[in-house]
Amino acid sequence: MSNSAAPMIEMAAVSKWYSPQFQVLKDCTTSVDRGEVVVVCGPSGSGKSTLIKCVNALEPFQSGTIRVDGINLSDPGTNLPKLRARIGMVFQHFELFPHLKITENLCLAQEKVLGRSREEAMAKGRALLDRVGLSEHAEKFPGQLSGGQQQRVAIARALAMDPIAMLFDEPTSALDPEMITEVLDVMVELAREGMTMMVVTHEMGFARKVAHRVVFMDRGEIIEDRSKDEFFGSPRSDRAQLFLSKILAH
Amino acid sequence: MFQFDFDIILKTLPYLLKEGMAFTLTLTALAAFGGLVLGTLLALMRLSTLPGLALAATGYVNLMRSLPLVLVIFWFYFLVPYIGQAILRTERPVEVGAFASALITFTLFEAAYFSEIMRAGIQSVPKGQLSAGYALGLNYRQVMSYVVVPQALRNMLPVILTQTIVLFQDTSLVYVISITDFLGAASKVAQRDGRLIEMYLFAALVYFLISFLASLLVRRLQARTAIIR
Numbered sequence: 481m482s483n484s485a486a487p488m489i490e491m492a493a494v495s496k497w498y499s500p501q502f503q504v505l506k507d508c509t510t511s512v513d514r515g516e517v518v519v520v521c522g523p524s525g526s527g528k529s530t531l532i533k534c535v536n537a538l539e540p541f542q543s544g545t546i547r548v549d550g551i552n553l554s555d556p557g558t559n560l561p562k563l564r565a566r567i568g569m570v571f572q573h574f575e576l577f578p579h580l581k582i583t584e585n586l587c588l589a590q591e592k593v594l595g596r597s598r599e600e601a602m603a604k605g606r607a608l609l610d611r612v613g614l615s616e617h618a619e620k621f622p623g624q625l626s627g628g629q630q631q632r633v634a635i636a637r638a639l640a641m642d643p644i645a646m647l648f649d650e651p652t653s654a655l656d657p658e659m660i661t662e663v664l665d666v667m668v669e670l671a672r673e674g675m676t677m678m679v680v681t682h683e684m685g686f687a688r689k690v691a692h693r694v695v696f697m698d699r700g701e702i703i704e705d706r707s708k709d710e711f712f713g714s715p716r717s718d719r720a721q722l723f724l725s726k727i728l729a730h
Numbered sequence: 731m732f733q734f735d736f737d738i739i740l741k742t743l744p745y746l747l748k749e750g751m752a753f754t755l756t757l758t759a760l761a762a763f764g765g766l767v768l769g770t771l772l773a774l775m776r777l778s779t780l781p782g783l784a785l786a787a788t789g790y791v792n793l794m795r796s797l798p799l800v801l802v803i804f805w806f807y808f809l810v811p812y813i814g815q816a817i818l819r820t821e822r823p824v825e826v827g828a829f830a831s832a833l834i835t836f837t838l839f840e841a842a843y844f845s846e847i848m849r850a851g852i853q854s855v856p857k858g859q860l861s862a863g864y865a866l867g868l869n870y871r872q873v874m875s876y877v878v879v880p881q882a883l884r885n886m887l888p889v890i891l892t893q894t895i896v897l898f899q900d901t902s903l904v905y906v907i908s909i910t911d912f913l914g915a916a917s918k919v920a921q922r923d924g925r926l927i928e929m930y931l932f933a934a935l936v937y938f939l940i941s942f943l944a945s946l947l948v949r950r951l952q953a954r955t956a957i958i959r
Contacts, residue, residue, distance in 0.1 A: 536865055
């Protein structure tokens with residue numbers, strides 16, 4: 481039921497509790513349009529990673545609805561693996577499979593989930609590896625690559641599935657400063673090509689450069705959800721102002 | 731003065747190896763393989779979110795680990811024919827044969843130990859790896875078989891092989907159901923020719939050498955198979 485007019489990702493009143501006393505998400509409502517880049521930011525522990533993991537149902541939530549490409553995640557008839565295969569996800573700690581070579585990392589899901597042949601998967605994988613500038617590392621294991629290189633491979637692995645949207649969960653937080661740029665460059669390029677992206681990050685430079693909208697979260701709530709220029713120009717809430725003053729102080 | 735006669739070893743060596751050691755090694759290899767497969771399934775059951783499965787596996791593992799191996803060997807040898815009879819509804823107890831009975835016993839018994847090893851191995855794989863697998867669209871079975879279990883096996887390989895060395899020594903317990911394994915063969919020769927000291931010394935030396943060399947090998951393998959992180 482693909483509906484090209486509807487947003488790619490639609491969240492309505494999403495709430496999640498770990499226990500009755502501990503609510504991590506409170507009535508979160510937002511959406512990501514097709515081709516839109518939304519940056520989610522906020523202090524640590526504000527629930528932004530949890531929120532983005534709800535989008536591909538890696539985290540269960542107790543109330544509210546999330547629709548991806550018109551498909552309701554909570555619908556018992558929804559084939560979650562099939563839906564997840566269409567959404568790329570990049571993790572803070574890369575999560576490449578350490579026992580598999582780079583090429584095998586790129587091919588595994590293409591073959592097992594999409595049913596592509598080895599040749600087809602390999603061609604796709606090599607093309608993407610070339611795109612992120614790592615062709616010469618194809619036969620290495622993830623542990624032989626630097627953090628930045630691993631994260632670029634992880635992006636290539638997600639792209640190999642021809643995703644309709646990409647989720648980034650703090651993709652540069654675990655990287656040494658000098659490696660952040662190489663990963664952000666890949667992400668900027670992707671955004672400029674029109675990929676639908678939801679990005680949890682503290683990289684405000686990235687947000688300024690390519691984001692269409694910024695969602696600011698604190699203590700499990702979406703405090704601000706506004707266009708980039710509005711957000712950086714005149715954040716309305718005290719908490720967002722405080723956050724920005726801290727993060728942009730230097 | 732007692733005279734050692736080590737010629738007896740040379741003379742009976744073909745018999746000891748062909749009859750005895752062949753059986754010991756076959757049983758060890760098959761039971762280790764079967765035990766590892768079954769043990770991995772048990773580990774997955776124990777870690778499953780379905781309470782019934784987890785409970786059944788936990789009960790099984792605890793039961794097996796609380797019984798002496800000799801008892802289990804005995805028990806299966808005498809019971810399996812009747813279980814077969816009950817399942818197949820035959821008139822007489824099903825003839826299983828000592829080898830099949832021993833193999834089933836060791837597989838089932840070792841599975842309990844391997845399952846604990848594999849459980850630790852599976853839990854040693856970071857949760858993010860599962861998330862990454864699921865995020866790519868893999869289902870539970872695929873995440874387990876392509877992402878988690880291969881890493882668990884590699885992380886646990888030294889322990890698995892060490893357990894296999896223990897199994898290799900334990901197979902000598904099949905003497906209780908009159909199977910001729912390596913120790914049994916040596917024992918037969920010893921009794922027949924009255925060469926107890928020579929034969930048991932020799933048997934001990936062989937077990938020691940194989941086990942010791944195998945454990946050296948494990949250590950070298952450990953360095954080579956470790957996943958680069």
